[in-house]
Amino acid sequence: MFKLVKKNGKARLGQLITKSGTVETPFFMPVATKLSVKQFSTLDLKEIGNTAIISNAFVLYLRPGDKMIKKLGGIKKMINYSGINFTDSGGFQMYSKAFLISTSDEGVLFKSPFDGTRHFVTPEKDMEIQLNINSDVAMCLDVMPNFHDVKKDEIEEAVRKTTLWAKRCKQHHDKLQSKLKPNNKQLLFGISQGGIHPDLRKKSITQLTKLDFDGYSVGGLGMGEPKKDQAKMVTLQRKVMPEDKPLYLMGIGSPVEIIEAVSRGADIFDSRFPTQNARRGTIFTSEGLLRLKRKAHELDQLPLDPNCDCLICKTYTRAYLRYLIMQKEGNGYRLVTYHNLYYLMRLMERIRQSVKDKTFSKLKKEILKTYKE
């Protein structure tokens, strides 16, 4: 369920309504593959005003097992997080040789990176896993080729398979859901593929929209494609899909790309970008990127971001945080993760507010200027 509340240009303010509650869009989800944002707790998430996270159905199926999570009452009860939760299908893992063995029209053969055991996952099976886990929003099992070392005809083949599987996901999901009460239903999003080829991408989205999903994701991007092409795919998808459905740009989490995508009608984002960058010393600030590991900050008494009012900026100096990161102290990773996610939460908040106030373009200009070059 989605309600479009307001628009400013193509930027949208909306509400995503799930069985665990309603959250305002646009929003960003930190990645919690194994039911935990790395170095972060659900208490921290609540404190910074985070409203949604995404975990990974395939990884959870391997450990601790979807049936185990079902016994524990589903994700929501198990981790006691106040926000809503998405699960990714595991399609993204096809990008990783550590997981993928082969795919066929029937499904995908994965190996467990934990113990090497093999698992054949069909679209139907994937839906069952995600329903056992009982996330608020499930994702279709898609086929994600690495478009850097793959020819166009292989991307076309991925689109074909993705559509085929989307159909089977939807049918099986409907069947499983039919037994549930209306206020207890899991949402299901389709995922488009097609790399950065407009014709393939358009074909993919068009086919998906016929299946009537609760939302539509742009998949397969955030892999080093030119920013222009990424933006083009968002524009294209927004144009083809229904306006009263949310557009989820998967895997994108840099401030500039988020605001560019919002300006083209994207509503939902997720990425490891802010958390991974934090751990590696790249900090988001009101003055642009801060490279914390530079020696120039060895004695730096300033906070990470002088204009930030997060607990970390109010408490610690760059010098101390730099030292902790250099020492690879777990606590240091946590502190910088806190700031980067806090920064992104505030950005999303400002985006929503600016759509309300009709000042989105001004905000976009400010963010682009901040991260110029």
Add this chain to the structure above:
RNA sequence: GUGACCAUAGUGUAGCCUGGUAGCAUUGAAGCCUGUGGAGCUUUAGGGGCGGGUUCAAAUCCCGCUGGCCACC
């Protein structure tokens, strides 16, 4: 005092026996990171204590000095 061992990049080390481009880790510098395998990748900078000998050629073999370390007295 006597004897043994050691001395290589900021730091920690490999090579030495069987002379011939000095390798690795970390640190420094720059960049990358986007539906996360618990912290990665790429590029780059920086070196054989001092003096002498042997040799076409010495981090490598020999002598002395200096410094360290251990044992004994």
